[in-house]
Amino acid sequence: MSKTKQLFALFQFSQTMNFYVWIIAFMTAIPYLIFVFDRSSYSPSLSLLTSNQTYYFIMFYGAGLVLPELSIFGFKNQATGGGADFLLTRAVDRHLVFRARSALFYFVVVIIPGLAFLCALSFPELRVSEYDKLVRDAILTHIDGAQYHREGYSDILTIPHGHALVAAWSLFCGIFLVLMTQTVLVLLARVPFRTFIFFALTFSIVFSPLFVFSRSSIHSINFTENAFLHFAQHPVLWTSLLAVAVVASQLWCERRFRKMEL
Amino acid sequence: MNEAPIIVQNVSRSFGKTEVIRDLNFSVKPGSIYGFLGRNGSGKTTTLRMLAGLIKPQAGEVRIMGNDPFTIGAKERQWVGYLSEKPIIGFMSVRGILKLSQRLYPSWDAALADALLAKYNIKANQSILKLSQGNQRLASFIATIATRPKVLMLDEPAANLDVVARREILDDILQLIRDCGCTVLFSTHILSDVERVADEIGILAKGTLQVSEPLDALKDSIRQVRFFGFRNGMPNGDIPESFRCVRGRDELLLTLRTHSLTTPETLAQRWGCQQETRTLSLEDIFVELSRN
Secondary structure, eight states: OOHHHHHHHHHHHHHHHTTTHHHHHHHHHGGGHHHHHOOSEEOSOHHHHHOOGGGGHHHHHHHHHHOGGGOTTSOTTHHHHTTHHHHHTSSSOHHHHHHHHHHHHHHHHHHHHHHHHHHHHTSOOEEESSOOHHHHHHHHHHSTTOEEEEETTEEEEEETTHHHHHHHHHHHHHHHHHHHHHHHHHHHTTSTTHHHHHHHHHHHHHHHHHHHHHHOOTTSOOHHHHHHHHHHHSHHHHHHHHHHHHHHHHHHHHHHHHTOOO | OOOOSEEEEEEEEEETTEEEEEEEEEEEOTTOEEEEEEOTTSSHHHHHHHHTTSSOOSEEEEEETTBOTTTOOHHHHTTEEEEOSSOOOSSOBHHHHHHHHHHHOTTOOHHHHHHHHHHTTOOTTSBGGGSOHHHHHHHHHHHHHTTOOSEEEEESTTTTOOHHHHHHHHHHHHHHHHHHOOEEEEEESOHHHHHHHOSEEEEEETTEEEEEEEHHHHHHHEEEEEEEOOSSOOOOSOOTTEEEEEEOSSEEEEEEEOOSSSOHHHHHHHHTOEEEEEEOOHHHHHHHHHOO
């Protein structure tokens, strides 16, 4: 059986075994509805655009999806729920089992932001009416073609391709988080106290915005805005780096998974 | 070359500080059925999981059809069937599981799968989750056996099954061997199953294999012997020939492997006493060898 056919069969198996992921995909989709319903402006500030709280779900369900054998949530039946014993003793190449799970993980996370990105391409210009002065200045400095003008009583910041950039940024964050989640899971696979470490790590990321926002002041730009500005300044470079990282981490994870006892 | 399809050589395995398997050695001859017996926690499942390539031995090696099961790919795995003690729990229908198997195995026997579904009265469109534990087991069994494996490993195949289904599974295994000369290794607690089908048996206790030999030879060679009427007093210390030794006031009850050098008669002569020999059933042998 060819590897492609095998991978497709395994992908189907994974998604049937874990059909709950579609519910989570819908939950992560909620913030993207803005790209469909609100085509002209965002408020109150750019920081809401550049951080997506629902992304934190990714780390939780990633554990059940990519490595159910770890029983990271402490359920002994999780491994059998993922069909691990059955699947890993079938006529399959072991690394393809991981690839199929990864493919499903990426697919679930990327499908909605991907569609939002395609949607944003049809109305690329972004007009922001409420923003921080520092952010406005940074945008004018970093993003080519960004303009600032008065329209009635409002000061409007216009970013050409801004919609597409924000949607691409969300897509970028989603892919990056999937990459990180599966790499961390594979790294932790044989570490003692892995459940504790995993939850500690996940919750620190979930609550990090509180820390970031409490530290930021009107005199500085917060981390997510800064990251977005860097991305907006060099989208091709960051996308290429991400693509390389995705391939490298995937191959590394597959190699580790092949040698892993389950 | 007629290498044994299943080879376990000097294998040891621990989990944390608990040693589960210690220096395990056995092999299964081509086309034979090997019954793997042991009490709960004796290491049967660990051994089978090593042979299935789910875990690795820490010392020694296991080979399936000449390959290391942990590293083999799809091509080599096509001829190896494994039924885990864990059921497939998921949202797939029985048909879904069988279709997946069909796509992975060119040797898939759809007619056999359908016949077994009908025989065991399992509805193909039903979700695996909604089946009883026994029927989940049967569905997994069908998904394994219809791949027409050359080596079949079954971990407690009869667990949760009624006596009729158990018999039918054993008949299907025998049929598979008749059809394609499959080699079978199965673990069980049910001794009557072993007696019905196994050519050879291994009894695992305390992480080591106490015996591994053809069933008839085993029954012929192990005896319980009562030694009594010692003229010069009872022998002291360990008796290396015995698996188990119970000392009474004036008698010694030994479970012995009898062979040309160590017969009950020669021992009675050596110790200056009388002896009384009793043959043992497989269950007696199992209890004697497995008891702490």
